[in-house]
Amino acid sequence: MIFALNSEQEAIQKMAREFTEKEIVPFAQDLDEKEEFPWEILRKLHEVGLANLAVPEEYGGPGIDSLSYSLIIEQLARGCAGVVVTSSANGNSLALFPLLLGGTEEQKERFLPPICEENKLVTFSLTEPGAGSDIGGIASTAKKDGNEYVINGAKCFITNASHAEYHTVFANTIDKDGAKKLSVFMVEPGTPGITIGKKEKKMGIRCSDTAEIFFEDVRVPQENMIGKEGDGKKLVMMTLDMARPSVGAISVGIAQAAFEAALEYSQGRVQFGQPICANQGIQFMLADMATQIEAARLLVYQASWLKDKFLHEKKPFTKKAAFAKMFASDVAMKVTTDAVQIFGGYGYIKDFPVEKYMRDAKIMQIFEGSNQIQRVVIANKLLGN
Numbered sequence: 001m002i003f004a005l006n007s008e009q010e011a012i013q014k015m016a017r018e019f020t021e022k023e024i025v026p027f028a029q030d031l032d033e034k035e036e037f038p039w040e041i042l043r044k045l046h047e048v049g050l051a052n053l054a055v056p057e058e059y060g061g062p063g064i065d066s067l068s069y070s071l072i073i074e075q076l077a078r079g080c081a082g083v084v085v086t087s088s089a090n091g092n093s094l095a096l097f098p099l100l101l102g103g104t105e106e107q108k109e110r111f112l113p114p115i116c117e118e119n120k121l122v123t124f125s126l127t128e129p130g131a132g133s134d135i136g137g138i139a140s141t142a143k144k145d146g147n148e149y150v151i152n153g154a155k156c157f158i159t160n161a162s163h164a165e166y167h168t169v170f171a172n173t174i175d176k177d178g179a180k181k182l183s184v185f186m187v188e189p190g191t192p193g194i195t196i197g198k199k200e201k202k203m204g205i206r207c208s209d210t211a212e213i214f215f216e217d218v219r220v221p222q223e224n225m226i227g228k229e230g231d232g233k234k235l236v237m238m239t240l241d242m243a244r245p246s247v248g249a250i251s252v253g254i255a256q257a258a259f260e261a262a263l264e265y266s267q268g269r270v271q272f273g274q275p276i277c278a279n280q281g282i283q284f285m286l287a288d289m290a291t292q293i294e295a296a297r298l299l300v301y302q303a304s305w306l307k308d309k310f311l312h313e314k315k316p317f318t319k320k321a322a323f324a325k326m327f328a329s330d331v332a333m334k335v336t337t338d339a340v341q342i343f344g345g346y347g348y349i350k351d352f353p354v355e356k357y358m359r360d361a362k363i364m365q366i367f368e369g370s371n372q373i374q375r376v377v378i379a380n381k382l383l384g385n
């Protein structure tokens with residue numbers, strides 16, 4: 001067991017760190033304040049080859065290993081989690097994975113190169129008002145009509161909805177015995193029948209876009225179904241396994257940024273005639289923060305390494321992916337809350353970055369399977385359910 005990055009991974013990590021310092025950190029507060037979509041940063045990420053990180057080279061992506069991918073998004077998240085969620089929900093971890101995992105060669109060659117070359121956004125359209133943690137509640141339908149499927153349904157909380165041109169949509173097909181089966185489709189740019197609803201105003205990751213999408217008699221050719229009828233559930237589960245180490249990596253990035261800010265502040269802030277870090281009460285908080293971040297990082301790196309094993313050898317890693325997502329996001333919440341505490345009243349106001357880290361951390365415990373659902377997943381694995 002070698003706990004060291006290779007020279008290529010170190011170089012990628014350094015490049016992502018430098019990009020973050022120069023292109024994200026100076027703009028993060030303003031984007032958050034104005035709830036402004038980070039188009040310019042997305043363009044620059046694409047320009048330097050840090051977009052669509054999960055896509056192999058033959059389809060126009062950078063073709064990097066999963067650990068490098070986590071190293072990159074951890075660094076970017078030190079700058080702004082909203083930017084990383086915007087980019088990750090696209091081709092890094094979420095929207096393109098059903099296609100990557102279940103698509104035919106023809107589908108990958110048709111969809112991926114234009115998405116990567118032109119830096120197009122894609123949604124992962126799964127959640128509905130009646131179906132959050134329980135995807136069994138999905139009410140959207142896809143009825144077969146000749147060589148087409150006709151999709152109807154309402155999706156909510158969809159990242160990048162207002163700006164995406166492609167949609168990975170989950171809807172129920174009906175088999176010959178009348179049973180509902182979750183299936184997944186690629187919906188292409190310009191397809192009639194799609195409207196964007198309310199854009200949500202959020203607590204954190206405010207520069208990312210989250211909105212409703214309505215599909216009304218949206219016709220897609222049958223060649224746009226990924227896998228076969230009924231493969232939707234399997235593809236959701238596999239995609240979420242892929243996404244969870246990434247949520248873990250974003251969480252580690254947020255926590256690291258909050259920790260570094262708190263460490264520095266604690267050495268400069270003087271009360272009772274000495275820096276506040278001279279108090280053991282503050283030192284213990286800093287020690288716990290550093291230890292928790294390190295433990296979270298190791299779980300994330302392990303899950304990222306296992307993700308490659310899954311991609312190449314089909315070795316399942318569901319439990320380890322859940323460990324990483326759950327632990328790292330709980331750590332991000334705890335560490336950012338403690339960072340605000342170390343800043344005292346100054347932590348609570350917007351002149352300092354820690355209140356943003358705390359707001360951004362919260363969603364990590366909720367999306368891509370809430371942390372209660374991660375515990376359900378882990379317990380099921382432990383009990384062999």
Ligand SMILES: Cc1cc2nc3c(=O)[nH]c(=O)nc-3n(C[C@H](O)[C@H](O)[C@H](O)COP(=O)(O)OP(=O)(O)OC[C@H]3O[C@@H](n4cnc5c(N)ncnc54)[C@H](O)[C@@H]3O)c2cc1C
Binds near residue numbers: 367
């Ligand atoms: C900013 C943001 C971006 C998002 N982006 C996307 C996206 O791009 N695509 C997409 O499809 N979805 C997206 N989502 C949706 C997100 O994945 C869901 O919000 C999440 O899965 C939880 O579903 P819910 O909100 O309906 O909560 P519910 O499922 O209603 O859960 C409510 C509470 O009950 C708990 N709970 C539920 N079931 C159980 C159980 N069995 N045991 C114990 N506790 C339980 C949950 O943990 C939670 O605390 C996004 C959401 C947000 C807020």
